Amino acid sequence: MTSRRSRTGRLARLAAIVLAAAAVPAAASALPFWMKLPEGVSTYSGRIDGLFRLILWITGIIFVVVETLLLIFLFKYRYREGRRPRYTHGSNRLEVIWTIVPAVICVVLALLSRATWADIKQHLPKDGVQIEITAEQFAWNIRYAGLDNKFDTPDDVLTLNQLHFPVGQPVIVTLHSKDVIHSFFLPEFRVKQDAVPGFSTRIWFEGTRTGHWEIACAELCGLGHYRMKGFVTVETPEEFAKWLRDQAAPAAPEAAPAAPAASPAASPQEAKS
Amino acid sequence: MSSVAVAHELPHGVHPAPTSFWRKYIFSLDHKVIGKQYMFYALFMLVIGGLLATLVRYQLAWPGRPLAFMGKIAPEGMPGGQMLPEFYNSLFTMHATIMIFFAIMPILIGAFGNFVVPIQIGARDMAFPTLNMLSFWTAVPGAVLIIWSFFVTGGAAQGGWTSYAPLSAITPRGQTLWLLSLLVLGLSSLLTAVNFITTIINMRAPGMTFFRLPLTVWALFITAILLLLALPVLSGAMIMLLFDRVLGTTFFLPRGLVVSGQPWTNAGGGQALLWQHLFWFFGHPEVYIMILPAMGITSEILPVFSRKPIFGYRAMAYSIMGIAGLGFIVWGHHMFQSGMNPYLGTTFMISTMVIAVPSAIKTFNWLGTLWGGNIKFTTPMLHALSFVSMFVIGGLSGIFMAATPVDIFIHDTYFIVGHIHYVLFGGSLFGAFAGMYFWFPKMFGRMMSERWGKIHWAITFVCFNLVFFPMHFLGMRGMQRRIYDYTQYAHLKGLQPMNQFMTISLFVLGIGQIILVFNFFLSMRRGKIAGNNPWHANTLEWQTTSPPPHENFKGSVPSVYRGPYEYSAPDHDADYWPQNEPPTGARPAGAHAH
Numbered sequence: 001m002t003s004r005r006s007r008t009g010r011l012a013r014l015a016a017i018v019l020a021a022a023a024v025p026a027a028a029s030a031l032p033f034w035m036k037l038p039e040g041v042s043t044y045s046g047r048i049d050g051l052f053r054l055i056l057w058i059t060g061i062i063f064v065v066v067e068t069l070l071l072i073f074l075f076k077y078r079y080r081e082g083r084r085p086r087y088t089h090g091s092n093r094l095e096v097i098w099t100i101v102p103a104v105i106c107v108v109l110a111l112l113s114r115a116t117w118a119d120i121k122q123h124l125p126k127d128g129v130q131i132e133i134t135a136e137q138f139a140w141n142i143r144y145a146g147l148d149n150k151f152d153t154p155d156d157v158l159t160l161n162q163l164h165f166p167v168g169q170p171v172i173v174t175l176h177s178k179d180v181i182h183s184f185f186l187p188e189f190r191v192k193q194d195a196v197p198g199f200s201t202r203i204w205f206e207g208t209r210t211g212h213w214e215i216a217c218a219e220l221c222g223l224g225h226y227r228m229k230g231f232v233t234v235e236t237p238e239e240f241a242k243w244l245r246d247q248a249a250p251a252a253p254e255a256a257p258a259a260p261a262a263s264p265a266a267s268p269q270e271a272k273s
Numbered sequence: 274m275s276s277v278a279v280a281h282e283l284p285h286g287v288h289p290a291p292t293s294f295w296r297k298y299i300f301s302l303d304h305k306v307i308g309k310q311y312m313f314y315a316l317f318m319l320v321i322g323g324l325l326a327t328l329v330r331y332q333l334a335w336p337g338r339p340l341a342f343m344g345k346i347a348p349e350g351m352p353g354g355q356m357l358p359e360f361y362n363s364l365f366t367m368h369a370t371i372m373i374f375f376a377i378m379p380i381l382i383g384a385f386g387n388f389v390v391p392i393q394i395g396a397r398d399m400a401f402p403t404l405n406m407l408s409f410w411t412a413v414p415g416a417v418l419i420i421w422s423f424f425v426t427g428g429a430a431q432g433g434w435t436s437y438a439p440l441s442a443i444t445p446r447g448q449t450l451w452l453l454s455l456l457v458l459g460l461s462s463l464l465t466a467v468n469f470i471t472t473i474i475n476m477r478a479p480g481m482t483f484f485r486l487p488l489t490v491w492a493l494f495i496t497a498i499l500l501l502l503a504l505p506v507l508s509g510a511m512i513m514l515l516f517d518r519v520l521g522t523t524f525f526l527p528r529g530l531v532v533s534g535q536p537w538t539n540a541g542g543g544q545a546l547l548w549q550h551l552f553w554f555f556g557h558p559e560v561y562i563m564i565l566p567a568m569g570i571t572s573e574i575l576p577v578f579s580r581k582p583i584f585g586y587r588a589m590a591y592s593i594m595g596i597a598g599l600g601f602i603v604w605g606h607h608m609f610q611s612g613m614n615p616y617l618g619t620t621f622m623i624s625t626m627v628i629a630v631p632s633a634i635k636t637f638n639w640l641g642t643l644w645g646g647n648i649k650f651t652t653p654m655l656h657a658l659s660f661v662s663m664f665v666i667g668g669l670s671g672i673f674m675a676a677t678p679v680d681i682f683i684h685d686t687y688f689i690v691g692h693i694h695y696v697l698f699g700g701s702l703f704g705a706f707a708g709m710y711f712w713f714p715k716m717f718g719r720m721m722s723e724r725w726g727k728i729h730w731a732i733t734f735v736c737f738n739l740v741f742f743p744m745h746f747l748g749m750r751g752m753q754r755r756i757y758d759y760t761q762y763a764h765l766k767g768l769q770p771m772n773q774f775m776t777i778s779l780f781v782l783g784i785g786q787i788i789l790v791f792n793f794f795l796s797m798r799r800g801k802i803a804g805n806n807p808w809h810a811n812t813l814e815w816q817t818t819s820p821p822p823h824e825n826f827k828g829s830v831p832s833v834y835r836g837p838y839e840y841s842a843p844d845h846d847a848d849y850w851p852q853n854e855p856p857t858g859a860r861p862a863g864a865h866a867h
Contacts, residue, residue, distance in 0.1 A: 034746045034771060037682075038764055048678045055676060059669040066636065066665050073643040074658070077579070078650070085841040085848075086645030090585035094641065095634065102633035106626035109676055114619050117677040121615035137533065175612075178531045180440040181545060183610065183685060187751035187764045190682045194611045196545050197439060198527025201612040214763050218610075218685040218753045220433045222440060223359040226757040 138224030183219035308388030369434035395478025415458035438525030480833035492569025567704025579646030652726030656707035663699025688748025719800030732785030
């Protein structure tokens with residue numbers, strides 16, 4: 001009898017847990033847009049968002065526990081005439097516990113973050129579409145290595161505020177600035193890197209689907225900071241190659257004879273890898 | 274004849290009280306008067322900083338909508354009431370600068386530090402009263418310069434409170450005044466720091482050992498050390514930037530700088546990131562300079578109104594030291610996306626994660642203090658409890674940006690703005706309000722109205738959260754900070770209603786502060802007479818008259834027999850046991866009740 005009751009109890013509890021676990025993603029999709037991160041469209045956006053959610057869960061639980069304890073204490077120990085407060089100067093055991101537990105949580109978070117950070121900012125892919133971006137007040141000068149994927153060759157393409165790159169291939173961007181510090185921010189790609197005058201910074205990212213997005217400047221750079229906007233087009237490698245050819249063609253008609261030589265390397269990534 | 278003789282028989286080291294208005298209220302050497310001067314100075318600047326924030330938020334709620342009356346007040350920045358982007362940049366730069374350097378620091382360190390520290394340690398004044406007067410009167414020209422900068426050609430500084438070079442080297446003249454103002458103010462803070470450190474080390478009353486110091490004193494002691502070590506680095510950096518601007522040096526100006534298509538004349542050899550390293554080497558300890566005193570005040574108030582000792586006194590003191598020490602090795606977490614070597618980013622991430630630990634220790638000890646208490650919800654207590662609950666949010670949101678990969682996305686977004694406001698408003702300012710309601714009776718001899726105090730608290734607490742909590746959502750959507758018009762970005766579409774909601778909440782928050790102003794000034798005249806010890810507290814400031822006499826204590830300075838938080842001790846009749854009350858019965862003098 002007791003065992004059956006406890007079994008149904010266990011089953012009910014299990015069902016509740018399963019339901020709760022199922023409710024979390026359901027609830028997440030029902031959230032208003034402003035409670036969600038923008039859709040991630042780079043290969044590493046999922047890893048960043050995953051860490052964000054992990055930290056949100058951990059800090060969320062700590063937040064709820066601490067604030068609930070606070071409210072319980074405030075209610076339970078509210079002033080009562082003649083109540084004798086507990087006279088204590090503390091507990092070394094508790095001090096040790098609440099020193100070690102947060103320390104362990106923080107160190108684990110740091111270790112989890114380390115690998116993702118290294119993959120995003122420290123280890124650049126060997127091959128990738130080479131793009132050079134020089135920021136200035138208040139525009140992005142974007143230079144493409146062109147079909148040969150080498151800079152300072154006739155098929156280089158220079159645009160203002162127009163960033164095109166192929167889907168499914170790593171893009172390696174070298175950032176410079178002419179004047180003040182700017183910050184190259186692609187919100188949906190989870191990319192942010194300051195462009196600093198005096199030295200160059202190399203970053204990489206890889207788009208996971210085609211579409212149109214925007215570049216924003218994230219570092220205050222003067223009165224036009226708010227309108228230092230660029231446009232991102234992620235397209236198929238074929239479309240990208242065509243776009244490069246179209247861009248290069250009118251600007252450098254004398255480069256046309258060179259084009260056949262370059263055309264076998266239409267998708268330089270495949271050629272190299 | 275004899276009365277004249279008595280007047281000269283003042284205790285050792287005490288000067289007779291000044292009698293002229295000039296020496297008594299203006300160029301006073303009395304730490305209590307100087308503390309009040311700082312209080313009025315900080316409250317005045319707090320109002321200015323708040324008004325600037327209101328304009329910032331107006332623009333964010335209704336980008337580009339003209340504000341007719343502002344066209345008359347600021348015709349250059351808002352011609353016809355229409356805000357210009359450069360004026361918007363000045364507004365948030367000056368809001369942050371004024372709030373940090375001219376409101377939060379003066380009220381926590383200048384006002385409470387000056388007023389409370391000497392009395393709490395049982396001293397008659399600061400170690401260097403003249404230096405103390407000079408500190409305040411050096412801070413005044415600092416404020417004059419920063420306000421003056423609004424009226425120079427090109428307007429006030431517009432490079433953000435962090436004034437990143439090279440932008441800050443090439444912006445209009447207001448930036449030069451910004452630098453001069455903060456250099457002057459930095460000198461004032463250094464004088465204060467030296468004075469605090471000397472006073473706390475040398476002038477404690479007999480029996481006032483370091484581990485009998487109230488935690489407010491501990492916090493201000495460590496704060497003063499932080500100021501002394503961090504501020505000269507900022508001053509050095511600011512002098513270099515000033516030279517770059519006016520003398521043609523190139524500390525922060527790299528070779529080949531081209532501004533608006535023209536080569537910048539004095540460019541070459543400098544390093545733009547050097548400014549950030551120097552600034553944040555100061556800037557991160559600065560964050561703790563602004564939060565530690567508020568932590569001290571909270572630790573002071575919770576035991577008084579829980580009627581029980583602080584939980585883990587030594588852990589509290591050690592964690593203040595831990596925060597201060599670690600505070601010097603985390604500055605790089607402001608620079609994860611700056612182009613600094615990403616390997617360094619990992620190092621700074623780990624040190625930053627570690628600094629969360631002492632903050633956690635403090636929070637749990639505050640909870641431990643409340644546990645099993647007999648809690649009275651007075652106005653100071655409500656503000657101190659708000660500090661605890663809001664600091665939890667500010668502390669936890671810091672973990673997001675400490676994690677370097679997450680910081681890639683939220684760096685320089687409203688998530689950061691939300692975080693710092695939970696620390697500086699939810700933390701420091703609630704701490705300052707708590708201190709104000711707590712020590713007002715001691716400062717002016719009268720109580721503030723509890724009823725109006727509670728109404729003010731409720732409005733502030735609710736509206737604070739309505740203004741600042743949504744900032745986390747804006748940051749999650751990627752809304753950049755310091756941006757004049759976000760509506761043109763595709764990824765920020767649909768965020769205007771939330772911004773309007775926040776702005777309207779800020780208006781209510783601002784109007785709510787009028788209650789505080791009235792409560793403050795009316796209570797000075799009409800409040801209930803406080804008596805020496807209205808809160809039945811143990812520390813020495815409550816064992817003298819309200820307000821204390823010129824020399825703080827009538828007769829000789831008190832002797833201290835026990836720690837500051839002996840509430841509800843089982844071997845004592847009253848539920849409080851002043852630090853200077855001689856022990857009764859067999860208890861040996863100076864025994865620490867444990």
